[in-house]
Amino acid sequence: MHPVVEREQLSPNVVRLVVEAPRIARVRKPGQFVIVRKGPGAERIPLTIADIDPQAGTITLMIQAIGASTTELCALQVGETIQDVAGPLGQATELIEHGHAVCVGGGVGTAVILPIARELARRGIRVTSVIGGRSREWVILEDELRTAGDVVACTDDGSYGRPGFVTEALKDLLDAGGVDAVYAVGPVPMMKAVSSLTLPYGVATTVSLNAIMVDGTGMCGGCRVTIGGETKYACVDGPEFDGHQVNFGELADRLTTYRPFEQQALDKLGACATTEVKA
Ligand code: NAD
Ligand code: FES
Secondary structure, eight states: OEEEEEEEEEETTEEEEEEEOHHHHHHOOTTOEEEEEOSTTOOOEEEEEEEEETTTTEEEEEEEOOSHHHHHHHTOOTTOEESEEEEEESOOOOOOSSSEEEEEEEGGGHHHHHHHHHHHHHTTOEEEEEEEESSGGGOOOHHHHHTTSEEEEEETTSSSSEESOHHHHHHHHHHHOOOOEEEEESOHHHHHHHHHHHGGGTOEEEEEOOOOOSSSSSSSOTTEEEETTEEEEHHHHOSEEEGGGBOHHHHHHHHTTTHHHHHHHHHHHHHHHHHHHHO
8 A cells, every 4th residue: 555645736637646656756767657547446547757766766757537437536635545656666667877958748748858857967968948837827847857957837828937838948949959858748649749849950850759558568559659650559668759850740630549447437526526425
C-alpha cells in the first residue's frame, strides 16, 4: 500500500499527489514513469514521476482527471492509499550535454517537462521553458520551472502571459537561433505541431508519447507506436522518441479506440456519485 502524504490542486482538473514509494524514489531517472492501480480490479494508469525525494521515500505524481479512473485518483486525500505502484518503467530521457534546451509543456504535459528541465539545469544546460494552458488557471508549475531557467507562459485566450499557443513562442526562440534541443510534452496535436515547426530548423526534438498502456512491460502490445516506419513499444522503448520520426496520425487514432468505453465508465462514476449524494 502507498499512502498519499501530500495533495495539491494545481488546476481545475490536475492534482499533485506525493506518494510513499521508497524503492522507486531511490532509483528513478527523469523521463521514467509508474503504472498505478488504486485498488483491487482498478484500471492500470501510467503516470510520469514528476519528482522524487529519496530521503523521504516519496514520489510526486501529477494526475489529470479525464476518465473514471483518473477522476478517482484525483479524489484521493492525504492518508488514503494507492494499492499498487509499479516502476520505474521506461527509458530515461536522453539529455543534451551542452547548449540551450527549450522545454515545451502543454497543459498537464508541463508536469512531464518539469523533471527534464530540472535535470538539464542541474547539468549546467541553459533551459528555457515554454508552457501553455487554455487560460490562466490551466497554466501549472511556472514557479517550479523558474528554478531551472527562463519561463514563457502562454494562454490560448490571452488571460495570462503571452497570448496564443506554445508553438508561437517557440517559433520566436527558434528564429532567434542558438536552440540545440527541444523537449515537448502535451496533447498529440501540440507535439505534432512542435515537431513540424522544429524540422526545418534542424533542431533535435524529443516528445513523450501518451500511448494506451496495459502491462507496461512490452508484452501486451497496447502501447505500440510507429517511429520512422518501425513498430516500437512506448512502455519499454520510450515513452520518449524523436518527434521527427513519430507517426502522430496513427497515435491519435489509437488513442480514440476506447473512447466510448471511457465515456460509459465516466457516466457510471457520475451516477454512483449522484446516488451517494442522494443517500
Ligand atoms: P490542452 O488541450 O489544454 O492544451 C495545452 C496547450 O497545448 C495549449 O494551451 C496550447 O499552448 C498547446 N496546444 C494545444 N493544441 C495545440 C496545437 N494544435 N498546436 C500547438 N499547440 C497546441 O491540454 P490539456 O487539456 O492539459 O491536455 C493535455 C493532453 O496532454 C491530454 O490529451 C493528455 O492525454 C496529454 N498528456 C500527454 C502526456 C505525454 O506524455 N505526452 C502526458 C500527460 C498528458
Ligand atoms: Fe503493453 Fe507496452 S503497455 S506492450
